Amino acid sequence: MLLTYVDAIRQALAEEMRRDPAVFLLGEDIGIYGGAFKATAGLVDEFGPARVVDTPLAESAIVGAAIGAAYSGMRPVVEMQFMDFIACCFNQITNFAAKSHYRWGAPVPIVIRGPVGGGVHGGPFHSQNPEMYFAHTPGLKVVEPATARDAYGLLKSAIRDNNPVLFLEHKFLYRRVKDEIAEDGPAIPLGVAAVARPGRDLSVITYGAMVHLAVETAAALAAEDIDAEVLDLRTLAPLDRAEIVATAKKTNKVLILHEDTRTGGIAGEITAILQEEAFDDLDAPILRLTSADTPVPFSPPLEAAFLPSAEGLKAALRRLARY
Amino acid sequence: MTPSPELTAADRGSNSEREWFEDLRLERHAFTIRRTRREGRIAYEWSGEITDPPPLRESGRLDRAQCLEIYRFLLMNRIMEQQLENLYKQGQVVGGVYFGLGQEGNSVASAYALDAADWMAPMIRNQGSLLVRGFAPRDVMMQYMAKAGSPTGGRDGTSHYGDLGPRRMISPISMLGDLIPVMGGICMGERLQGRNVAAMTWIGDGGQSTGVFHEAVNFAAVQNLGLVLVVENNLWAYSTPLNEQAKVADLALRARGYGIPAVVVDGTDVLQVYDACRGAVERAHGGGGPTLIESKLMRMKGHAIHDAAAYVPPDLLEFWRRRDPILRFEQYLRQKGWLTAEAQQRLAAEVEQFMLAERAAAEASPMPDGNTALSGVYCEPGCHAVQPRFEARAPALRAANGSANLAAVEGDAPHLR
Structure with a gap:
């Protein structure tokens, strides 16, 4: 159904x-x-x-x-x-x-x-x-x-x-x-990330609603010959360190995207994991795109300025691709 | 329960009030504590009369054997805490020690009112309740000594441990009030499995100021959960006296705001405490919902061993020293002819010997291996030899089909061997 x-x-x-x-x-x-x-x-x-x-x-x-x-x-x-x-x-x-x-x-x-x-x-x-x-x-x-x-x-x-x-x-x-979804379908194990879109050139590591922003933006960038992989974390604790490291080793370029605010967000932790476990595989600095370090504002133009945007993500991925 | 003879009808309130409010006390403690300036310093001043207490209020629920068993737990509680103080002074305790001196009668008699199928969760001063529930003095000592053999293997201290198995005891956390909704939830879960049980915990005059106290008591009331909440009004929350904690005359009066019954007892009268708690436990078993019991007593030492409690007026201590719960109960047993002087001495000597052996066992336990700190954050498949309790019960629960209010649970108390 x-x-x-x-x-x-x-x-x-x-x-x-x-x-x-x-x-x-x-x-x-x-x-x-x-x-x-x-x-x-x-x-x-x-x-x-x-x-x-x-x-x-x-x-x-x-x-x-x-x-x-x-x-x-x-x-x-x-x-x-x-x-x-x-x-x-x-x-x-x-x-x-x-x-x-x-x-x-x-x-x-x-x-x-x-x-x-x-x-x-x-x-x-x-x-x-x-x-x-x-x-x-x-x-x-x-x-x-x-x-x-x-x-x-x-x-x-x-x-x-x-x-x-x-x-x-x-x-x-x-x-x-x-x-x-089939009735009485299978449970999906916790702690296992999923590749939402396979790609060759760079990786977007994200979760939640931002997965959709990442997949849509990746599709748009295909026209510019940028082939982005999107890794959906699905579980933040415990974190799937193996998949995080695997995608970094595959594409050698990583951007971490989250709707959570910037300071103390999961992007910092993932960056540290990649420094520890995939430093030699990185061809570019690890980038992050997040919400701003403010409370979530109410009015639509304010909220739009607070949240990560498709345009912001495109720009960041183009920059990453240039390394 | 019969009304107290000393109190006038006006004292007890109207008949309709008596349906939700019972006062079992034989005396009202008439004294005040107020802030004053003494030799340039702010201090607390006591005014009142140092009187002797009345005899205990006859129970009618407890027989000779039960009373003697309670008395033995009381002795164990007090002598164990003396041993803890010695261990501390010898530098064998990690951190501090918390005492229940003056509150032993309340801890022991309340826990004694539970059946084996009921649940309880101790607060830090209810060390007597741990003994009643089947933990050994060595467990209490090893927790304070942070030993490998302690119930938490050194992961936590004080009374912070429990047992989901036969002792049915929930570990407290340090934040006061947070046990109360958990105990209500146990009643809810048990009811979904077809059983009405009582879940007892304690809170102090300080802890009842928390927001979660309100949330939890109201929740238990609305859901008609068998919570037995003993408010130990020991007059001091660390260094803050009752009148700076609450404006209400009796903390038990709060019960009316939740639409639940309340009982006030003299917390140094073992028999009053037992009767009130047993009544509440039976109400829970019958699906009658929560009860709030205010137990009026006095913390006879500081907040913890480091605290000399210099802020407590000496006359207040003297007033309560005359109301030592163990001596009052001892006197009762003597007058009943249930305990001779020789039997008392024999029993005290036996408990002393037992406690020394327990202490030796605690001292013999090694400190934990540092490497054991890193496991057990999550419950992993196979990490428990005993599977979650529910698995064994699934058929019974299916039979109950989620309906509440089934028969009360019958069970032997662990101490009724």
Whole structure:
């Protein structure tokens, strides 16, 4: 069946809930209303309010309850209405869930999923990309799919994983991309990057909605005889170091693209990995194209200036190709 | 539970209020602590009368054998903490030591009210609850000594450990309040598996100021979860006295804002603590939702061993020294004819010997190998000899089909051997 990104998420949730009675959902307005973005629409009718739990507006309590339920043997999936609100339960995630297995051997199989990202004029509190707060915290897994098929398959793996997984869904993609997805299709393993477009001349390493910008820009640059490879990281923690190094060794030129702000973004970490493991293979300085180091502005012209653009990416890739 | 004879009807409130609010105390502690300037320095001043406490409030729930078992846990708790202090002074402890002196009765009697199928999560001063739940004194000591044999293999200290297995204990984290939603979540998960259990944790007069306390108690109330929350009002949050922490007269009054029942107890009266907690546990088992219990007591040492607590007025300590929970309980056992002086001495000597052996075992454990620090960040396939608890239960859960409010869990408490 042809599913949009958000439909694929709902499909994965429903199939995992049918497969495993330990899986249940909790979050704000996810029951009768079906979630702010309708990711859980209809699930309360099939699984009932005990397994699709509308909670009070209390992010710390929601995540804390999920951790407790996981200790008791369940596999809770929490919806953050917008991932920006994850700041409210930072302690539960980074200090309770993330450190539990390391400190006392108690696994915390929970998924916290919800919409991230800009491009929809959501303003400073409905557009952020909070991945690096969590990718920096040992014990967490951080996933951000770029396609409907990946959203479906990666969410299945996230739910089956025995660790706390942050599952970041780019809201710009919810209804803009779709894939043919078979019922009860395969899970896609976490921690494995995918080549979204093979290429010869240079590599764009990216993830989330920026994968689409990269693939479209690469197609446009083919006319200029620049053959760009696009590597979709899919998981930010743990990072697929082998694929990152492999694409650098293949094309010898790397640009890292992300919608997250610049300082402390994953581009810095990837740059360091390439310096350590592929220095002799590089024919050009590693470039990065990111959002600006500002809050996400609201007004469309301001947000456009904040986000990486197709023109900016083209210019950077032309510069890289000239080395 | 019968109302306290000493209190007037007005003190207890109206009948409708008594449905949600119970006060088991036999005395109200009438004293005030206020800030004043003394010889040019700001200090806390105590005003009140140093009185003797009444006898304990008869329980009716506990028999002789149970009372003697509780008494033994109390002795273990106190003597273990004396050993911890010795270990610290000998430089064998890594970091600090936290004491529950004066709070042992509350820690032990509350944990004792749980069944084996219930869950608990200790706070830093509830070291007696660890013993009740089946951990050995050597575990407590090795945690403080950061030994390889400690429950966390040296990865964490103090009471920061747990057991998802038979002891059903959740490890706390240092941030206060964050245990409360987790304990609620355990009840939620258990209920989805067809069981109503109680999940007990403690919070202090300081910790109840946190935002997550509010979120979690409200969440448990709305979801009707079997949370048993014991607010240990020990009058001091580190160096901050209660009146700078909360404006409300009794912290238990907060329960009304959540629509849940509250009980106030004298935290130095073992029997009151047990009765209130057992009542709350039974309510949880019956699907009756959360209970908030305020236990009024006093932290008789500093925040941790480094803190001499010079800010505490000496008269306040004297007032509470007369309310030592162990001595009060001992007196009760004597009057009941359940514990002779000779039996008490024999028991104390036996616990002393046991504690020395435990201490020797803790000292014999090596420090951890530094290389063990690098593994176990993630739970990898095969990293647990014991598989996640759920796997074994899937059929039962399928049978329950996600419906809540099934029969209460029956289980023997681990200490009722």
